Amino acid sequence: MLEKSKTHAQPSGDMLVEMHNAGVSRGGRWLVRGVDLAVRRGEIVTLIGPNGSGKSTTAKTAIGIITPSEGHVHRKGALRIGYVPQKVALDWTLPLSVERLMTLTGPANRKDIRAALDEAGVGHLAGRQVAALSGGEFQRTLLARAMLRKPDLLVLDEPVQGVDFTGEVALYELIRDLRDRTGCGILMISHDLHIVMADTDTVICLNGHVCCRGEPQSVMDSPEYRKLFGTRAAESLALYRHHHDHTHLPDGRVRHADGTVTAHCHPDDGHHHEHADREAPAEGGRDA
Numbered sequence: 001m002l003e004k005s006k007t008h009a010q011p012s013g014d015m016l017v018e019m020h021n022a023g024v025s026r027g028g029r030w031l032v033r034g035v036d037l038a039v040r041r042g043e044i045v046t047l048i049g050p051n052g053s054g055k056s057t058t059a060k061t062a063i064g065i066i067t068p069s070e071g072h073v074h075r076k077g078a079l080r081i082g083y084v085p086q087k088v089a090l091d092w093t094l095p096l097s098v099e100r101l102m103t104l105t106g107p108a109n110r111k112d113i114r115a116a117l118d119e120a121g122v123g124h125l126a127g128r129q130v131a132a133l134s135g136g137e138f139q140r141t142l143l144a145r146a147m148l149r150k151p152d153l154l155v156l157d158e159p160v161q162g163v164d165f166t167g168e169v170a171l172y173e174l175i176r177d178l179r180d181r182t183g184c185g186i187l188m189i190s191h192d193l194h195i196v197m198a199d200t201d202t203v204i205c206l207n208g209h210v211c212c213r214g215e216p217q218s219v220m221d222s223p224e225y226r227k228l229f230g231t232r233a234a235e236s237l238a239l240y241r242h243h244h245d246h247t248h249l250p251d252g253r254v255r256h257a258d259g260t261v262t263a264h265c266h267p268d269d270g271h272h273h274e275h276a277d278r279e280a281p282a283e284g285g286r287d288a
């Protein structure tokens, strides 16, 4: 049984959340528009895009923190959501242990807390002060806190922020393992246009709208990447090269491939073309 944010035919199967042509406007401006997105059980969907492209807005709309101004969002009935926000409001000057952080947003017993921390590889840090954690340890702790709810859908807003490359690889592996172990669906956000998880089923690139989407191209066969990052990294990471058929001008207008300029970009404006293809690994240049 699926819950409806707005009247629309109900999707079926093991769909956790589905967005149809969803858009959010504030103060007469579209923050994001024309988003189609679906996350099923066991699936990993990654939103990428530059700063301010609407990734967080889209994720918040998917989980119901934000109501869409247009379009539709369907969530499975009684959907349990684990959410790791981009920003966590903490007073870093106050003493706060990792164990206590785990119960700030909801009650949990000690055994479950320890199990969640262990699962995230930070069980040994339960008594540690949060302010003393490294970036990677903090992200793992937030992940553990989200997993405490035994979510059907895990939403991670930039889960590798403040984490170095090796830590990123390990965190992505952990996220994949959590998906494998629990079968939850994952909606993940990254602003990194190049590196996303090899296990991501779908990458959706946002820039105020869906620029392009597709499967990430695995770099496993790329000798350059194996040389640069090592075999383990190459097996954990993938590169998704995206295509743009339009340019975002500094004043916010959009120049399309046919030379026309419009105030903004929308899938239905007749200029935009989505891509759903895979490509050979790129040399590394951004095209956004």
Ligand SMILES: Nc1ncnc2c1ncn2[C@@H]1O[C@H](COP(=O)(O)OP(=O)(O)OP(=O)(O)O)[C@@H](O)[C@H]1O
Residues within 6 Å of the ligand: 026, 027, 031, 049, 050, 051, 052, 053, 054, 055, 056, 057, 058, 086, 191
């Ligand atoms: N409540 C709001 N009112 C007005 N504008 C907003 C509001 N929330 C977000 N925005 C604007 O909407 C745009 C999209 O914001 P959003 O946080 O979704 O982007 P993002 O892709 O997640 O960015 P980042 O990578 O920087 O985290 C930004 O320009 C932001 O300033």
